[in-house]
Amino acid sequence: MITDALKKEFETTVGKDNVMTDAVDLHSYSYDSAVLEQIQPGIVVRPEQSEDLGKVVKLCNDNGLKLTVRGAGTNLSGGTIPHPGGVVCLTTALDKILEVNEEDLYAVVQPGVITAKFAAHVAAKGLLYPPDPGSQAVSTLGGNVAENAGGLRALKYGVTKDYVMGVDFFDVNGELIRTGGKTVKCVTGYNLAGLMIASEGTLGVFEKFILKLVPPPAAYKAMMAVFPDVMDASRAVAAIIANKIVPATLEFMDNFTIRTVENFRKAGLPVDAAAMLLIEVDGHPTQVEDDAAKVESICKEHKATSVRVAKDDAERNAVWQARRDALPALARVRPTTVLEDATVPRSKIPAMMEALDKIAKKYDLTIGTFGHAGDGNLHPTILTDKRDKKEWHKVESAIDEIFDEALALGGTLSGEHGIGLAKSKYMKNECGIAAIEYSRKMKSVLDPKGILNPGKILGPLLA
């Protein structure tokens, strides 16, 4: 319960203009991008200085107030849905790029920096920050680290985890902890930076990051391959990797998604195709030529009816616009869009596609599937209406089966969307009780009052 006295303390800490308790503000921060029930916080605060962020953490801990820190709230697992009546702390004012070191190839940033803005900033200096989650235009780097965000380029370049060299974070007492560093190699102490990644705000509050940058590729080439059969497309993905080609991006769209995207923006997509692969290879110009030629011939060997190679940047943009359109186009079809990210080893994609097809038929649901085929990270997207209780019940059963199938194929509950509130009940199926108990022990000593983003990942704790 946020008393007037507590509200005053927050106002003293972050300034009166940065404390919100109006109904409309509380409502605004009661949800994120997951399809879950809204939960109203008791107060929303927005520190402008990182010292104040530490003070907010301490104030919450001293008073046993549950704290959820959030940036843009684009996560799809309820990782930033607050505790009822708890504190929401916005990082949006902590948005400074503190350093870009062009000699040593790293940057130092605050957690509230927008991902795409940061990528553009370093691109202007001739450098690349590869992680490119779908929400990059609005997501913050803090959220990316908290969820270990992936993206389209993960196949070749890896995910957020692979670019975090250091994390400074506040522990629950508001003490600043430094971990990792600016050197390529660093083994001093526990890998707390690694532990912070994907911990969804449950073990500490990020103050700043040291992020790795890389030289951008000298050349790239995008292409679109059209398949009359989903299984052939899936097999082409496996064959590309088996031929030791690692494309920067290797994306999949099924027929339903293709048709929906074409309906959304007339771009001349092959609406009769069972599936499309959208592929980009990058690197040295000669390598790009060689890889593109090999990819084209592998797709044709796997019965692609056409492979269109983008001739210029405009054509390349058209390829990626189609991919970017997938989610907004699907989301228009029905009132509720459930975007899943159960992930399998890439050789199991054909089996996963078959399973998805069966599940859709069994429950009579519309599932459009697209996603990152190259790393086995598909996004089966269920189009439904949550208000239709009968259908929603079928959706829940279908989701259960999708997870069971992914795990049976040696995969994971979540490739890049996180566990949050949405998937914590499934954790034991993948990790087993022992891993959860080990994690709970850690949590219990690092956050003894259980104030840091309660309920996320590990479910309700007894603490």
Next chain:
Amino acid sequence: MITDALKKEFETTVGKDNVMTDAVDLHSYSYDSAVLEQIQPGIVVRPEQSEDLGKVVKLCNDNGLKLTVRGAGTNLSGGTIPHPGGVVCLTTALDKILEVNEEDLYAVVQPGVITAKFAAHVAAKGLLYPPDPGSQAVSTLGGNVAENAGGLRALKYGVTKDYVMGVDFFDVNGELIRTGGKTVKCVTGYNLAGLMIASEGTLGVFEKFILKLVPPPAAYKAMMAVFPDVMDASRAVAAIIANKIVPATLEFMDNFTIRTVENFRKAGLPVDAAAMLLIEVDGHPTQVEDDAAKVESICKEHKATSVRVAKDDAERNAVWQARRDALPALARVRPTTVLEDATVPRSKIPAMMEALDKIAKKYDLTIGTFGHAGDGNLHPTILTDKRDKKEWHKVESAIDEIFDEALALGGTLSGEHGIGLAKSKYMKNECGIAAIEYSRKMKSVLDPKGILNPGKILGPLLA
């Protein structure tokens, strides 16, 4: 204290032939590759089955016996020096490569697999396991993960951490915990696999690993650039990176090291050179040609007197033999070899080289410096005699100053050798008290009796 009854229990668990208490065996496992005092364990055990490894852990915890798990003991920081009278558990019999998945590019291995043997095994299948620590011919993968081993290829390919997809480990109660997985993307639960890396056996005992494999480069080219001035060589390193070239390997040797190596094996090295850079670029054949030409011209711009490009595999091997000879050659000169690995952001190498020169002069010590210039990870190697108390005192002061200098330049105490016993007292200078306290809290709840490799990283605990 290992009683007869306890010895019997160990014998029942791992078999009589796998339990050692003879003086000669206890002596054999009383040290590792660090220059530290020997400490005798009370018993040495060698489980042949991974279930038995879990039972050994439980037996130790139930009886409050301090446990140090080790492979080849090649670490340079005392990470595998046992507790006085404690238990040493060898992983050398747990040496199976359980799976190599050529479609999904991963392998599953037990901790006792020898690094080079594993690399050769996957190479025979046309795949690359990049981490190549100097001790790879004898080191185990378990030790590599426990220390987050680096190596020569880290500049382009990263360190052990970058290839660990999953870790199964026993907690202190002998419960098996699974973390990470076989998919390229995985964000299910805390990144416990990441936490295990570099934790030096203090948080759990490794049962198996899932390791990432990559396609090997299609071509490579090695070269040797000779400089009449150390600073010019250092600046050439920075210029290569600033030109957005990322060599697979970019190694440095100073004049003292060059002369010592030439003395060790007559190979025609330039004994008058102030410094040499040993460089390998790899990738697509055309890229290799382009990069090699650029590297050559950058070295010449920075006053290299000669750049020799290896014409064939024999010449390439000669380049790398010289680098591999550095440590054994230096180690012959005096009775005691102190191999340091204080690491700086790579642009600070010239400053670090100047500092090392000053420190050597100040204390009148012989320091040969070689190492991984490309990632700022130099190995200043002090040649001394530990029995000479007066000189040893100077060596200790010099080491203190080397660490101070590395930290002042934004670097780290250890790039790849670990903290172990040797550097735990310096931890607070880099990480601060808060990070150590945070780590100690974790340790205290995950290992309440403090049996897991006590004293390493965090120093003596009160527990």
